[in-house]
Amino acid sequence: MKLDSFRVAAAELPMARPFSHAGAKRQTTASVLVFAEASGHTGWGEGAPRSYVTAETVESAQAAIEALDLDLLDRVLAVPDFAGAITALRELDLEAALGGPVPMPAAAAAVELALFDLICSIHRKTGFEALQSQESFASILRSEAVASPVSFVVDLSSGVAAKTSALSPEAIASIRHVKVKVSADLDDCVQRVLQVREVFGPDATVVLDANGAWTPELAHAAVRRLAGLSIGWIEEPVGPRDWPTMRSLREASGIPIMLDESFASRSDLEAAAAHGAADLVNIRISKCGGLLRSLSLLRVAHGLGLRAQLGVHVGEIGPLWGAMRLLAGSYAGLATVEAGKHDQWFPEPLTEPAIAVDRDRYLLPAPADRSIGLGLRPSANLRRTLESSQETHREEREKVGTSR
Structure with a gap:
């Protein structure tokens, strides 16, 4: 079996409200979509390219995918049995x-998920069955998928009160994990923690x-201010891979x-792990290169004593x-799960x-x-939005060509 069609589309769609943290503010999506047919x-x-995370942009990711040798993907699809095809993809x-x-x-x-989804469709298998087909993941997977408690995230686009005022009493009682985005303003940081505790x-x-918004000096001042406030952990306190500072903070x-x-x-x-710089890692599927690669990294993290x-x-x-x-439903051992807010960001469903x-x-x-x-x-x-966007881009390219 070979690919009959392989399409790449940039998707930059407006969000109903902004989301802010110390590294960026976003009010539009920025994804690359791949559609594979056979x-x-x-x-x-x-894939969700983020220049401040992996140095990728929508444009660079799309160009790389469009230049991919599709024979590599055809070889994966040529594997006749389901488990073997998933293994070849992994x-x-x-x-x-x-x-x-x-x-x-x-x-x-983007490419891995498209092939994963396509292989499952060809063999009429669930995603859970695909993961279960891999013996190397057996020790870290549940025997059946389950619902997962998710965390509540307070970003920097508004205050704690504004974020929590719409929550029902049942939701407040159910939420047992809260992530608070913070800036370099330590007074604001402490105040936000106290307000979250009150709720x-x-x-x-x-x-x-x-x-990564804190300097080493500010990070040490922050942990001194936070002493006694029962902080579960601090995510990415300083610049990327500053192992000595992270270890000293711990x-x-x-x-x-x-x-x-x-x-x-x-x-x-x-x-x-070698530097004693961390206790946990944040697995994000796009950042980690795909679903199967994320599971492989989870297995490595588990072996190193790092929670996720x-x-x-x-x-x-x-x-x-x-x-x-x-x-989230398959891996047994996550410290917490973030589910995003699609129902709040997109008034009309995208799926x-x-x-x-x-x-x-x-x-x-x-x-x-x-x-x-x-x-x-x-x-x-x-589908309508993507078609309209592609038509606009075609017209823009034609205008550029005419002007030249």
């Missing part, structure tokens, strides 16, 4: 195949995410440190969310079925029992 079956994948080094002067994990994720009580796990404060921007590869995990959070990129459109839901989180109990549902692959299809609204 013998009447379709798979779709997504063993395919997509980042190397995509080339370029820097690694391209978001581009790799959610003393038993909720409260963690801070600085997105030793000085006893507050665990989580890696996010500092972690995208196995070598990052091993370096952090499953995170998302703001503005993910569909396939990445489907992969995150699958991984069929529509992405949904139980906002009363703050639960991420497990994939439906017989949902094939990633369990989502592009909605009519998304």
Whole structure:
């Protein structure tokens, strides 16, 4: 079997409200979508390039995917049995195949998810069955997918009161994990922690995410200010891969440190562990190069004694969310799960079925029992938007060509 069609599309869609942290502010999506077709079956994948995380842009990721040698993908599809095809996909080094002067994990994720979804469609298998088919993952997977409690995120676009005022009493009682985005303003940081504690009580796990905004000096001042406030951990307190400072923060404060921007590869995990610089890592499927590669990295992290959070990129459109839901329900041992806010960012659904989180109990549902692959299809609204965007880009290229 070979690919009949392989299409790449840039998707930059408006969000209903902004999301801000110390590293960036976003009010539009920025994803690369891949649609792969073979013998009447379709798979779709997504990558979320973020220049401040992996140095990728939508343009660079799209160009890399468009230049990919499709014979490599045809060889994966040519494997006749289901488990063998998933194994071939897992063993395919997509980042190397995509080339370029820097690694391209978001581009790799888009291609991997499209092939994963396509293989499942061809064999009429669920995504959970695909993961279970890999013996190397057996020790870290559940025997069946489950619903997952999700964290509540307070970003910098508004205050704590504004973020929590719409929550129902049931939601406030259900939320046991709160991530607070913080800036270099330590007074504001402490105040936000106190306000979160007032809303959610003393038993909720409260963690801070600085997105690398603190200098080493400010980070040490921060942990001194935070002493006694029962902080669960601090995510990415200083610049990427500043292992000595992260280790000194752990030793000085006893507050665990989580890696996010500092972690995208196995070598990052091993370096952090060797330096005693981290306790946890934030797995984001696009940042890590795909669903299967994320599971491989989770296995490595587990072996190094590092716990993991499953995170998302703001503005993910569909396939990445489907992969995150699958991984959240399948991997036994996550410290917490972030589910995003598609229902708040996009007034019209971008997928069929529509992405949904139980906002009363703050639960991420497990994939439906017989949902094939990633369990989502592009909605009519998304298809219209992509077609309109591609038509606009064609007209712009034609105008440029005429002017020359």
